[in-house]
Amino acid sequence: MTLPGTLDEAVAALAAMPTAVPVAGGTDLMAAVNSGLLRPAGLVGLGRISEIRGWQYQDGAALLGAGLTHARMGRPDFAALIPALAAAARTAGPPQIRNAGTLGGNIASAAPTGDALPVLAALEASLVIAGPGGGRREVPVGRMLAGLDMLRPGELIGYVRVPLLHAPQVFLKATGRTGPGRATASVAVVLDPARRSVRCAVGAVAPMPLRPFDTEHWVSSLIDWDGDRTLAPEALAAFGEYVAAACIPDPVPGHSAAPTGDGPGTLPPAVLHLRRTVATLARRALGRALA
Numbered sequence: 001m002t003l004p005g006t007l008d009e010a011v012a013a014l015a016a017m018p019t020a021v022p023v024a025g026g027t028d029l030m031a032a033v034n035s036g037l038l039r040p041a042g043l044v045g046l047g048r049i050s051e052i053r054g055w056q057y058q059d060g061a062a063l064l065g066a067g068l069t070h071a072r073m074g075r076p077d078f079a080a081l082i083p084a085l086a087a088a089a090r091t092a093g094p095p096q097i098r099n100a101g102t103l104g105g106n107i108a109s110a111a112p113t114g115d116a117l118p119v120l121a122a123l124e125a126s127l128v129i130a131g132p133g134g135g136r137r138e139v140p141v142g143r144m145l146a147g148l149d150m151l152r153p154g155e156l157i158g159y160v161r162v163p164l165l166h167a168p169q170v171f172l173k174a175t176g177r178t179g180p181g182r183a184t185a186s187v188a189v190v191l192d193p194a195r196r197s198v199r200c201a202v203g204a205v206a207p208m209p210l211r212p213f214d215t216e217h218w219v220s221s222l223i224d225w226d227g228d229r230t231l232a233p234e235a236l237a238a239f240g241e242y243v244a245a246a247c248i249p250d251p252v253p254g255h256s257a258a259p260t261g262d263g264p265g266t267l268p269p270a271v272l273h274l275r276r277t278v279a280t281l282a283r284r285a286l287g288r289a290l291a
């Protein structure tokens, strides 16, 4: 394994050995190797690149190094900066995983259950990607997760640019078990007082985080941004229902793909349960953000 000391050295190492793959914490990659799914010809370790293990401030945003671990992001100083990302990091698997697993690995793996992903989508973060010859390009995280602007061969995620909103933000996650586990559904809600908007993203229910834009606009218009920013319980409940219906829509009558539904146009019980879970998470997340 090659262990470069800078981001550009890592990019150069990948260029010199195009069949090698980058490895950060190894929590996803080594699981794939151990299960025989992946046989990389070589590894470029990112663990010694100190420039991507912290963060810095830049033009009202935080520039987060891709090598930040979940454990580091879960600490109080980081939570004061980006509360929803810290909350997601604190739930990302058991302690061994949180100590080794990184922000960059979470994004590059792009698993539907990646806990950082709905938070980054709601925050409208962007990725600073390092390429050959010291090149850098910036891509909105939503575009990469949607497959519209992917990492090219030999490129690395160097940093994640997150706007600092200085307002409440909440991440909530449901799992199928008690204790640490992968999300069955997750919701990130962030308030952006400068733009007078609520932004919301739902994770784990689709291959990529989903943004219910119409519901965001509707609920943002109900909030008195210069006043107490509270919403009636009925409005919070409606927000939850609308978010859930937008992310898990009713099947078109006569076109139900549901194998166990009651008939055309009916969601199967497990999907209905998931929709209720999303509605509850979204209602609670917005309620807490506005509390």
Ligand SMILES: Cc1cc2nc3c(=O)[nH]c(=O)nc-3n(C[C@H](O)[C@H](O)[C@H](O)COP(=O)(O)OP(=O)(O)OC[C@H]3O[C@@H](n4cnc5c(N)ncnc54)[C@H](O)[C@@H]3O)c2cc1C
Binding pocket: 021, 022, 023, 024, 025, 026, 027, 028, 029, 030, 031, 046, 066, 067, 091, 092, 093, 094, 097, 100, 101, 102, 103, 104, 105, 106, 107, 108, 109, 113, 114, 115, 116, 151, 155, 156, 157, 158, 180, 181, 182, 183
């Ligand atoms: C038991 C277990 C439980 C888990 N639970 C959760 C959970 O609850 N929530 C959750 O979100 N995740 C969970 N995970 C997944 C995993 O821990 C995270 O996705 C983690 O953030 C991956 O980071 P890593 O540094 O270990 O990535 P690695 O395994 O090192 O790499 C993963 C992929 O990303 C690529 N990569 C890594 N860094 C970069 C970079 N800077 N630029 C470009 N490509 C890069 C690698 O080539 C590889 O393809 C769990 C994993 C395990 C094994």
